[in-house]
Amino acid sequence: MAGFAPLPQPPYYAVIFASQRGTGDKGYKNMAESMLEIAAQQPGFLGVETARGESGFGITVSYWENEAAIAAWKAEFRHRVAQQQGKAVWYEDYIIRVAKVERAYAKG
Amino acid sequence: MAGFAPLPQPPYYAVIFASQRGTGDKGYKNMAESMLEIAAQQPGFLGVETARGESGFGITVSYWENEAAIAAWKAEFRHRVAQQQGKAVWYEDYIIRVAKVERAYAKG
Numbered sequence: 001m002a003g004f005a006p007l008p009q010p011p012y013y014a015v016i017f018a019s020q021r022g023t024g025d026k027g028y029k030n031m032a033e034s035m036l037e038i039a040a041q042q043p044g045f046l047g048v049e050t051a052r053g054e055s056g057f058g059i060t061v062s063y064w065e066n067e068a069a070i071a072a073w074k075a076e077f078r079h080r081v082a083q084q085q086g087k088a089v090w091y092e093d094y095i096i097r098v099a100k101v102e103r104a105y106a107k108g
Numbered sequence: 109m110a111g112f113a114p115l116p117q118p119p120y121y122a123v124i125f126a127s128q129r130g131t132g133d134k135g136y137k138n139m140a141e142s143m144l145e146i147a148a149q150q151p152g153f154l155g156v157e158t159a160r161g162e163s164g165f166g167i168t169v170s171y172w173e174n175e176a177a178i179a180a181w182k183a184e185f186r187h188r189v190a191q192q193q194g195k196a197v198w199y200e201d202y203i204i205r206v207a208k209v210e211r212a213y214a215k216g
Contacts, residue, residue, distance in 0.1 A: 004203055010205075014124060016124065018157045051160055052159055053159045053161065059169060061126070061169075091215060093112065093214070095112055096213055097209045097211070098211050098212070099209040100207055101124075102208060103205070107195060107199060107201050107202045
């Protein structure tokens with residue numbers, strides 16, 4: 001699930017998740033891959049883009065049709081377990097921003 | 109300029125720039141650093157977060173007070189030169205999304 005998310009016509013929503021990983025994997029990689037797979041099966045999911053550099057700082061942006069889809073994903077049981085682990089174990093810090101995409105264009 | 113952007117009270121704007129680098133530096137690293145420095149001096153600039161993985165896929169999100177600040181930065185002369193280079197030389201592909209941040213929260 002690497003690379004670009006599809007480019008539907010706006011408006012749609014973006015969840016911008018910026019995070020700083022701590023040291024050691026501690027089950028992170030498997031869980032992160034599972035979460036991407038499970039997210040992709042949720043109603044209203046449009047796509048996801050993710051990048052993390054050597055410093056452990058990363059940005060994952062997931063795209064959703066509407067706010068209701070974001071709320072449902074936030075409340076999804078397996079995702080909630082992952083959120084707890086993220087807060088307690090995997091991330092030194094994170095910021096989540098929810099934004100409405102108003103326009104978009106590609107290199108073309 | 110690594111790590112998290114500040115967390116002002118929404119609303120504000122995000123420019124989500126997802127890109128796939130081609131091979132070879134070709135002046136990219138110097139220019140990317142210069143652009144971050146110049147962007148930080150623009151009126152309405154709030155902050156920037158950036159991450160790029162080993163595959164060359166990266167996400168840079170810059171945050172701005174309003175749409176006018178984004179338009180002014182897009183038109184800035186040195187930035188326009190960089191945009192041309194980016195399109196012609198540095199990026200195999202990219203997608204730019206402009207979004208209005210409606211809510212935000214940190215690990216806390």
